[in-house]
Amino acid sequence: MPPASKHKTRKMEQSIMPKIKKAAKKSLKAQDNELAATNKQLEILNGSIFAEGELPYFKDKIAEIGHFPLRPNKLEILQINVGYMCNQVCEHCHVDAGPDRKEIMTRDTMKQCLEVIRNTEAHTLDLTGGAPEMNPDFRWFVEEAAKAGIKDFIVRSNLTIIRANKKYYDLPEFFKKHNVHVISSMPHYTRGKTDKQRGDGVFDKSIKALQELNAVGYGMPESPLRLDLVYNPSGAYLPGDQAAMERDFKKALDEDFGIQFHNLFAITNLPIARFLDYLIASENYEDYMYALVEAYNPAAVANVMCTNTISISWDGWLYDCDFNQMLDLKVASKVKHIKDYNEDVLNDRNIIISQHCYGCTAGAGSSCQGTVA
Amino acid sequence: MANSYYDPADLRKFGKITEWSEELGTKFFDYYGKVFEEGALSAREKSLIALAVSHVVKCPYCIDAYTKDGLQKGITKEEMMEAVHVGAAIESGATLVHGVQMMNKYNKLSM
Numbered sequence: 016m017p018p019a020s021k022h023k024t025r026k027m028e029q030s031i032m033p034k035i036k037k038a039a040k041k042s043l044k045a046q047d048n049e050l051a052a053t054n055k056q057l058e059i060l061n062g063s064i065f066a067e068g069e070l071p072y073f074k075d076k077i078a079e080i081g082h083f084p085l086r087p088n089k090l091e092i093l094q095i096n097v098g099y100m101c102n103q104v105c106e107h108c109h110v111d112a113g114p115d116r117k118e119i120m121t122r123d124t125m126k127q128c129l130e131v132i133r134n135t136e137a138h139t140l141d142l143t144g145g146a147p148e149m150n151p152d153f154r155w156f157v158e159e160a161a162k163a164g165i166k167d168f169i170v171r172s173n174l175t176i177i178r179a180n181k182k183y184y185d186l187p188e189f190f191k192k193h194n195v196h197v198i199s200s201m202p203h204y205t206r207g208k209t210d211k212q213r214g215d216g217v218f219d220k221s222i223k224a225l226q227e228l229n230a231v232g233y234g235m236p237e238s239p240l241r242l243d244l245v246y247n248p249s250g251a252y253l254p255g256d257q258a259a260m261e262r263d264f265k266k267a268l269d270e271d272f273g274i275q276f277h278n279l280f281a282i283t284n285l286p287i288a289r290f291l292d293y294l295i296a297s298e299n300y301e302d303y304m305y306a307l308v309e310a311y312n313p314a315a316v317a318n319v320m321c322t323n324t325i326s327i328s329w330d331g332w333l334y335d336c337d338f339n340q341m342l343d344l345k346v347a348s349k350v351k352h353i354k355d356y357n358e359d360v361l362n363d364r365n366i367i368i369s370q371h372c373y374g375c376t377a378g379a380g381s382s383c384q385g386t387v388a
Numbered sequence: 389m390a391n392s393y394y395d396p397a398d399l400r401k402f403g404k405i406t407e408w409s410e411e412l413g414t415k416f417f418d419y420y421g422k423v424f425e426e427g428a429l430s431a432r433e434k435s436l437i438a439l440a441v442s443h444v445v446k447c448p449y450c451i452d453a454y455t456k457d458g459l460q461k462g463i464t465k466e467e468m469m470e471a472v473h474v475g476a477a478i479e480s481g482a483t484l485v486h487g488v489q490m491m492n493k494y495n496k497l498s499m
Contacts, residue, residue: 087410250459255460
């Protein structure tokens with residue numbers, strides 16, 4: 016092909032290419048979107064295709080295998096959401112987190128959490144957000160919690176926070192000092208797919224942050240400093256096989272950037288908050304719910320994360336999981352708040368479910384720790 | 389009856405073909421499932437082959453299914469488009485290689 020026509024082709028490509036949609040700049044809450052109201056979300060999850068009997072309700076599906084009502088097993092994980100403030104506004108975020116969210120856990124609530132952490136039977140403490148590091152008392156809380164001697168202490172870090180501001184540059188060292196297990200989101204090993212979901216520049220910053228974590232020993236083969244990545248699809252489809260994705264991620268990140276990490280957790284996007292808004296706006300909601308129900312795996316039900324986790328919100332309320340927290344479905348127990356915490360009473364409860372729960376039982380199952388079946 | 393030959397919602401009903409012939413339907417889906425398992429070829433490679441073939445056989449259901457499958461497997465759009473071109477190249481090659489037959493015939497019939 017002569018150079019002239021080559022040039023012409025390229026020019027044409029540009030003009031017919033759709034403009035890449037920028038990631039949202041505001042939370043649904045700040046946009047006054049009607050989905051910011053959790054009852055509206057529940058109405059959608061209980062309505063249309065389910066109400067008309069096209070698809071079965073989740074409770075009927077788990078009743079078939081004798082799991083309704085869904086009951087907790089032994090408590091293993093305390094997951095604490097220290098606030099919805101975040102430096103990113105990801106298109107799929109089930110927390111609807113962003114810089115405009117002001118819900119932040121206070122030191123008083125943290126003290127109540129510490130009391131629980133010191134006495135719990137749970138072996139894992141899992142801090143999440145928003146960007147947990149943005150809570151002004153985050154470091155104090157980590158220092159105190161690390162003293163409680165819990166076996167596995169996780170911080171869910173979005174990576175870019177480490178590069179967001181000078182005051183965060185030392186986070187890798189800080190995590191190392193307190194033997195924190197770092198779990199970070201990384202939607203893809205290519206720039207295009209990452210930035211589309213998470214915003215421009217997220218990929219390069221994440222790569223830099225991973226290299227810095229590697230530099231202090233995180234994620235290196237045999238290193239006790241655990242660095243795991245979370246993958247979740249950037250669109251209306253389910254995650255592929257976790258082991259195969261891990262292989263692809265490891266190969267690409269190592270070859271392209273010399274980055275090492277331990278495990279990849281493939282997490283299914285649940286149809287709530289910003290992801291639900293996207294599904295409806297893109298007319299993918301119905302297909303997505305069909306895909307979730309079709310992929311329903313009875314074997315995943317026994318180990319869904321709500322059976323071994325308690326989720327605590329920034330203001331101290333207790334939930335079966337982080338998703339129920341975002342739908343404001345507090346635990347069905349006499350103990351509903353961290354100030355009244357009693358593990359035995361709390362564990363004797365029925366777990367609250369709705370159709371979003373199909374997200375955790377699809378395929379190999381999905382939880383904050385990856386697949387469950 | 390629907391008033392068009394292809395309805396995207398019909399893809400979800402594919403499994404129902406078993407209802408009218410259980411033995412053959414079940415055998416087909418068992419076979420189908422087995423074919424796409426990780427083997428000497430990875431599931432990822434098979435997905436790209438399936439996408440290319442979907443285009444060559446011009447099956448809209450298959451194109452929907454294997455575009456989604458590719459996304460699920462983390463396959464990039466560049467990889468998908470290259471696979472489509474592989475299918476297109478073979479298909480156009482298959483047409484063009486018959487040009488030799490045309491040339492042979494032309495030569496044979498010409499003095």
